[in-house]
Amino acid sequence: MSNLVVSGGAPLSGKVIPSGSKNSALPIIFATVLCRGVSVLYGVPDITDVRVSLEIISTLGASCTRIGEALYIDTSDMEYNRPPLSLVTRIRASSYLLGSCVGRFGRAHISAFGGCAFENRPIDMHISAAQRLGCTVWDDLVLASSLVGTDIRFDKASVGATVNTILLASRAKGRTRIFGYAREMHIMNLISFLRTAGAKITLTDGYIEIEGRTLTGGVCRIIPDMIEAGTYLSLSLATGSDISVVASGTELASFLAAMVDGGAVLTDSGGEIALSGSLSEPLRVTTAPHPGFPTDLQPQTAPVMARYSGGEIIENVWRSRFGYLDELSKFGVEYTLMGNRAVIMPSRLHSAVAVACDLRAGAALLIAALMAEGESVIKNAEVIDRGYERIIEKLRELGAKIERTE
Numbered sequence: 464m465s466n467l468v469v470s471g472g473a474p475l476s477g478k479v480i481p482s483g484s485k486n487s488a489l490p491i492i493f494a495t496v497l498c499r500g501v502s503v504l505y506g507v508p509d510i511t512d513v514r515v516s517l518e519i520i521s522t523l524g525a526s527c528t529r530i531g532e533a534l535y536i537d538t539s540d541m542e543y544n545r546p547p548l549s550l551v552t553r554i555r556a557s558s559y560l561l562g563s564c565v566g567r568f569g570r571a572h573i574s575a576f577g578g579c580a581f582e583n584r585p586i587d588m589h590i591s592a593a594q595r596l597g598c599t600v601w602d603d604l605v606l607a608s609s610l611v612g613t614d615i616r617f618d619k620a621s622v623g624a625t626v627n628t629i630l631l632a633s634r635a636k637g638r639t640r641i642f643g644y645a646r647e648m649h650i651m652n653l654i655s656f657l658r659t660a661g662a663k664i665t666l667t668d669g670y671i672e673i674e675g676r677t678l679t680g681g682v683c684r685i686i687p688d689m690i691e692a693g694t695y696l697s698l699s700l701a702t703g704s705d706i707s708v709v710a711s712g713t714e715l716a717s718f719l720a721a722m723v724d725g726g727a728v729l730t731d732s733g734g735e736i737a738l739s740g741s742l743s744e745p746l747r748v749t750t751a752p753h754p755g756f757p758t759d760l761q762p763q764t765a766p767v768m769a770r771y772s773g774g775e776i777i778e779n780v781w782r783s784r785f786g787y788l789d790e791l792s793k794f795g796v797e798y799t800l801m802g803n804r805a806v807i808m809p810s811r812l813h814s815a816v817a818v819a820c821d822l823r824a825g826a827a828l829l830i831a832a833l834m835a836e837g838e839s840v841i842k843n844a845e846v847i848d849r850g851y852e853r854i855i856e857k858l859r860e861l862g863a864k865i866e867r868t869e
């Protein structure tokens with residue numbers, strides 16, 4: 464178990480260049496299993512979830528080599544055997560074994576996938592889409608003697624179900640159309656990768672259309688992580704710092720709009736974004752699938768609310784994603800919680816010892832620790848390494864006093 468020891472209370476300053484997006488790199492790594500040959504991925508972040516994903520596909524015979532900024536994944540000689548549960552249960556992205564392994568080998572185990580356990584995370588939508596494409600499910604084994612394209616309709620947006628359906632459809636005979644698909648940019652990054660591997664995918668506003676093909680190695684650059692960008696912008700506001708982030712105002716539009724509505728001053732000079740000023744109005748955050756306010760940025764806004772005029776969080780994607788509030792209250796953050804709505808009061812923060820229960824909860828605690836005067840400790844800090852590359856180095860470059868202890 465590793466801890467972060469933080470001396471907080473001082474404003475920070477500097478520029479942050481986000482790493483490649485975790486939630487974009489993970490589906491693409493599993494997608495290489497469908498693309499027999501060598502794929503080259505640029506800008507893959509060196510984070511725990513990526514390392515575990517590479518370990519998982521290596522147990523199936525893939526060979527993964529980093530050379531400089533490029534990650535080479537050779538999937539020429541692979542055969543299916545059940546990946547070790549010790550790996551599969553560590554990350555949510557192992558759910559992509561369904562689409563990648565059924566697409567390549569005709570079978571996959573759908574054991575207990577891991578990931579941030581802020582609430583139960585079902586895969587019923589993944590399974591029903593797979594069955595419509597010709598899969599049969601026996602206990603925890605999914606089999607497909609042949610995949611046949613068809614229309615798939617989702618009644619709500621699911622990133623994971625959209626990813627797995629795209630992977631299966633890319634290898635199915637004939638045409639698949641996916642209605643109600645998730646529109647996060649990481650889905651578009653996956654589609655652009657698959658196209659370089661030979662996939663025939665067209666995008667309309669209503670559906671994704673895929674003609675199944677045999678796929679060979681592809682190439683792509685992982686898009687920058689906008690959740691990481693939003694995390695550092697929240698840190699800047701919460702600590703009264705002068706931090707700019709290289710980011711896309713379009714991708715972060717709903718996050719930036721909420722901060723500006725609270726009174727923050729937004730500057731965007733040629734792709735370098737900063738938020739400054741004190742928030743004179745309560746922040747109002749209502750999460751929704753893209754292009755709505757990203758659920759993965761809502762925990763980070765709680766310390767910002769506490770510093771200024773308070774605010775409200777309505778969580779519509781993971782309705783009980785509020786476990787972090789208990790830990791934040793150890794820093795003095797005052798809140799009330801009713802169902803999927805939290806109200807954060809203006810609060811005076813002090814140093815504390817707290818436990819990071821999941822990735823974005825850990826980010827919220829780190830922001831609180833950097834806000835509060837004095838020395839704070841964040842336990843179980845390895846969960847933060849799951850999704851933030853070189854976070855200690857990046858924070859130190861901004862002037863933070865932070866140490867990792869085992």
Ligand code: EPZ
Nearest residue numbers: 486555556579585586587588589621622623624759780781
């Ligand atoms: C992905 O999770 C991300 N993880 C999550 O980020 C993110 O919070 C989530 O998308 C929403 O953007 C990765 O990409 C590895 P969903 P995923 O399927 O795919 C319901 C982070 O911090 N649902 O879009 O698991 C589900 O309960 C992590 O980086 C079903 O009901 O999320 C939820 O309410 C945390 N049945 C909603 O859909 C299903 O079969 C959205 O879930 C699948 C989902």
